[in-house]
Amino acid sequence: MINKLKQLTESKLVRNIAIVATGTAGAQAIGMAFSPVITRLYGPEAFGLLGTFMAILAILTPVAALTYPVAIVLPRSDADAKGLAKLSGGLAVGMACLIALIFLIAGDRLVDLLGLQAIAIFLLLIPLAMMFSAFQQILQQWLIREKKFRITAKAAVIQALILCTIQAGIGLFYPVSAVLIVLATISNGLYAALLWLGIKNQIKINLITQQTVIEKESDLGALAKRYQDFPIYRAPQDIINAFSQGLPILMLASFFGPAAAGFYTLAKAVMGAPSTLIGKSVGDVFYPRITKAAQDKENLFQLILKATLALTAIGFAPFALVVAFGPWLFSCIFGAEWVTAGEYARWLALFFLFNFINKPSVAAVPVLGIQKGLLFYEIFSTGAKTLGFFAGLYWFGSAIWAVALFSVIGVFAYIAMILWVLWCSLRWNDNAKTS
Secondary structure (H helix, E strand, O other): OHHHHHHHHHOHHHHHHHHHHHHHHHHHHHHHHHHHHHHHHHHHHHHHHHHHHHHHHHHHHHHHHOOHHHHHHOOOOHHHHHHHHHHHHHHHHHHHHHHHHHHHHHHHHHHHHHOOHHHHHHOOHHHHHHHHHHHHHHHHHHHHHHOOHHHHHHHHHHHHHHHHHHHHHHHOOOOOHHHHHHHHHHHHHHHHHHHHHHHHHHHHHHHHOOOOOOOOOOOHHHHHHHOOHHHHHHHHHHHHHHHHHHHHHHHHHHHHOHHHHHHHHHHHHHHHHHHHHHHHHHHHHHHHHHHHHHHOOOOHHHHHHHHHHHHHHHHHHHHHHHHHHHHHHHHHHHOHHHHHHHHHHHHHHHHHHHHHHOHHHHHHHHHHOOHHHHHHHHHHHHHHHHHHHHHHHHOOOOHHHHHHHHHHHHHHHHHHHHHHHHHHHHHHHHHHHHO
């Protein structure tokens, strides 16, 4: 047992996960430390408008660079990876300008059609936030490729400290939703700037140690074609997934008002924290690890299964705690007016537990070359969750029932995906042996 623990602590994969998780944990700790103050300053309605804005942004963000940044990790050649970064950056600027033009021409019609009057004045912030988000993802994927996880960890902590301090400081004098939405818009830009500073410092170190290698620039058109499965399959899948995540907020705001959306926004943020803290850290480190494992023809089934079981063991206890004591915990931490958010959190805890343990499977999808299948999966799972949510609203007339049905259907969808990815990894192993 001692030898196994020693091997575990000496594992490069575990060390990298710990680095990313430490940075994310620091950012989450800062957010949680400020949250009892911020929730009491702004209230459920302000959080509801923020949640509505972020739901729309999340749906449009995959359009910004057509998910090409996710491919940056895959090429063996640094020149190809840099080419993908340039392609992604150019697309992000172009798409942001196109969306801004659409909003200028038809923004009022879209607002009326979707019932988004409450955030109409913030609509033109979305293209800017999209562009910032794409830049952040490009830089993140480059650092993941280079395994420079300390840079992302430091940037996460600094960003969280700056934003939470500003939220609380301004909230003492002017606690309105506009403050939260404007800060949410610039948050990804701030994070991208911090990552860029870290990369520049790393380049200087490489120049000093003479570790740079000059490579011929890649043809961007050829790269776009080679990785066309990302815009064709991954981008629509990400949009559908974001739609399924944001739908409850948009529907709650439409049926029950901003306060109900605010309760859900806080519950979703708190329940999603473990996914961000550990799940995303595992995903970011696991992605280049499984990419290398595939290149070396290792056993991908075992790699995915071990990571999934490890996350199950880690996530069970904290999520079970929320199922048992959600309303009481939320009222104690965030204030008595947030007890309804605790009721939502009880059901979302089930959903996010399986979202949490699903991270290795998601990271394995592009490596296994099954992004087309993931798109079809996302269409069916999103359709089922949407029907469940509508059933709760129309048949039972209850926000709690809507969230409950949405969550339970989501649990079964995540289980199905994990089993599907494991089956695909077995097939990949068989093909690798014969090739």
